Amino acid sequence: MPAAEIVGGGVAGLVASIQLAKRGWSVRLHERSDALRAGGNGLPIFENGLRILEALGLGDAIQKRGHQLNKWIIRLSSGQQTHEYEPFTATGGRIVMFQRQALVDPLAEAAAKAGVKIETGSRAVGAEREGVLHLEGGRRLEADLIVAADGIHSVVRKSVAGSLPLGKHRKGAIRLLIPIHPGDFPDGNDRVATEYNDPSGRRIGLLPCSSHTMYMILVALLSDPEALQMPIDPALWKATFPTLGRYIDRVGSSGHYDEYHSIFPPAWHYGKCVLIGDAAHGMTPALGQGANSAMMTAYSLGATDLLSGPLSDALTAWETKIRPLVHFTQKFAEGITEGRLDPKNDIFFSDPALRPLLSADIPNMHFDMPDFRALKLPLSNAV
Ligand SMILES: Cc1cc2nc3c(=O)[nH]c(=O)nc-3n(C[C@H](O)[C@H](O)[C@H](O)COP(=O)(O)OP(=O)(O)OC[C@H]3O[C@@H](n4cnc5c(N)ncnc54)[C@H](O)[C@@H]3O)c2cc1C
Numbered sequence: 001m002p003a004a005e006i007v008g009g010g011v012a013g014l015v016a017s018i019q020l021a022k023r024g025w026s027v028r029l030h031e032r033s034d035a036l037r038a039g040g041n042g043l044p045i046f047e048n049g050l051r052i053l054e055a056l057g058l059g060d061a062i063q064k065r066g067h068q069l070n071k072w073i074i075r076l077s078s079g080q081q082t083h084e085y086e087p088f089t090a091t092g093g094r095i096v097m098f099q100r101q102a103l104v105d106p107l108a109e110a111a112a113k114a115g116v117k118i119e120t121g122s123r124a125v126g127a128e129r130e131g132v133l134h135l136e137g138g139r140r141l142e143a144d145l146i147v148a149a150d151g152i153h154s155v156v157r158k159s160v161a162g163s164l165p166l167g168k169h170r171k172g173a174i175r176l177l178i179p180i181h182p183g184d185f186p187d188g189n190d191r192v193a194t195e196y197n198d199p200s201g202r203r204i205g206l207l208p209c210s211s212h213t214m215y216m217i218l219v220a221l222l223s224d225p226e227a228l229q230m231p232i233d234p235a236l237w238k239a240t241f242p243t244l245g246r247y248i249d250r251v252g253s254s255g256h257y258d259e260y261h262s263i264f265p266p267a268w269h270y271g272k273c274v275l276i277g278d279a280a281h282g283m284t285p286a287l288g289q290g291a292n293s294a295m296m297t298a299y300s301l302g303a304t305d306l307l308s309g310p311l312s313d314a315l316t317a318w319e320t321k322i323r324p325l326v327h328f329t330q331k332f333a334e335g336i337t338e339g340r341l342d343p344k345n346d347i348f349f350s351d352p353a354l355r356p357l358l359s360a361d362i363p364n365m366h367f368d369m370p371d372f373r374a375l376k377l378p379l380s381n382a383v
Pocket of ligand 1: 008010151174292
């Protein structure tokens with residue numbers, strides 16, 4: 001039985017582990033934390049990611065643990081509404097909110113059911129292209145395939161591809177979950193995501209993950225460090241977003257701060273080591289596609305026949321097929337982050353030319369490349 005060692009128990013590592021185990025691999029997954037903990041924030045999963053979850057048999061989890069949105073509203077910082085979208089009309093598919101943990105838990109259950117051996121508290125410190133994984137404490141494991149799913153700061157990538165520069169971008173974000181209070185949705189519809197944009201670059205997103213819990217994201221330029229300090233300064237955020245005091249008051253000392261990074265390695269595979277998820281294609285979160293893309297590369301890798309010929313041929317064919325779609329996603333997200341947001345305060349994903357991406361059918365490897373020429377790009381230089 002071929003053996004795979006997967007590093008990283010995030011969305012990418014879990015999806016790849018399920019697929020490989022289902023295809024007859026003996027799979028061990030290493031997560032450095034002492035549990036598969038996903039952090040306290042939320043994720044919108046678009047049709048491309050939802051199709052993958054369904055193909056993994058997790059349609060039930062979408063229904064029970066996800067929260068399907070029926071409206072996405074864009075407002076100015078004053079509260080004035082500029083746009084309202086129905087997800088299907090805007091993107092050609094569904095948008096379902098998850099608390100991260102509500103996504104990781106069913107994936108971990110499916111992995112265990114598929115026979116994946118999950119080792120928590122197991123930290124990789126390096127790898128060799130010949131198919132060797134080194135763990136903290138001196139353990140040395142040999143495998144037919146080493147999968148680096150250890151995120152944007154991947155140590156496996158560093159071992160096999162060298163020290164590559166991370167793309168640095170001009171924004172940072174504070175993310176957290178807050179409780180939903182009575183009156184947050186005056187018309188009773190709690191399936192509405194709302195974004196508030198200020199010309200200073202400050203932005204607040206409020207996206208319900210359930211009837212009880214809201215994902216809140218506060219974004220600002222790195223050149224606006226007061227806005228990104230932790231814990232947040234409520235007075236500062238309230239001054240910019242005067243209608244959002246009721247939510248800002250719930251932040252307190254919680255929240256997790258991240259700067260935006262991206263990575264474009266020269267290749268996604270090196271000998272018996274392959275990169276997926278953020279380790280391969282970390283991107284700015286402006287398009288909400290990082291985790292969706294991680295699932296796309298993880299699922300498509302796991303669905304590839306890696307055994308009937310030379311491994312490098314199979315990995316090259318896989319990368320050649322899926323990378324252009326993900327590369328497009330990275331570049332488009334970067335474009336938004338660097339400031340080319342529609343001056344009319346329109347939202348990124350409403351561009352019909354993005355539909356081939358947002359509803360890509362990865363389980364059947366059926367998708368078209370979005371046509372750059374058909375996009376509204378180049379967008380304006382507004383923040
Ligand atoms: C501010 C911000 C907002 C975002 N918003 C969105 C969004 O709205 N929608 C979206 O789709 N994406 C979003 N993303 C991106 C998304 O979080 C990532 O693309 C996604 O989590 C990548 O999944 P992954 O499994 O590749 O990596 P990760 O989620 O980073 O998981 C990597 C795992 O590997 C483990 N690990 C790391 N190093 C080691 C090691 N040495 N040994 C063992 N284990 C290790 C980590 O503990 C972790 O569990 C956002 C990101 C940021 C920073």
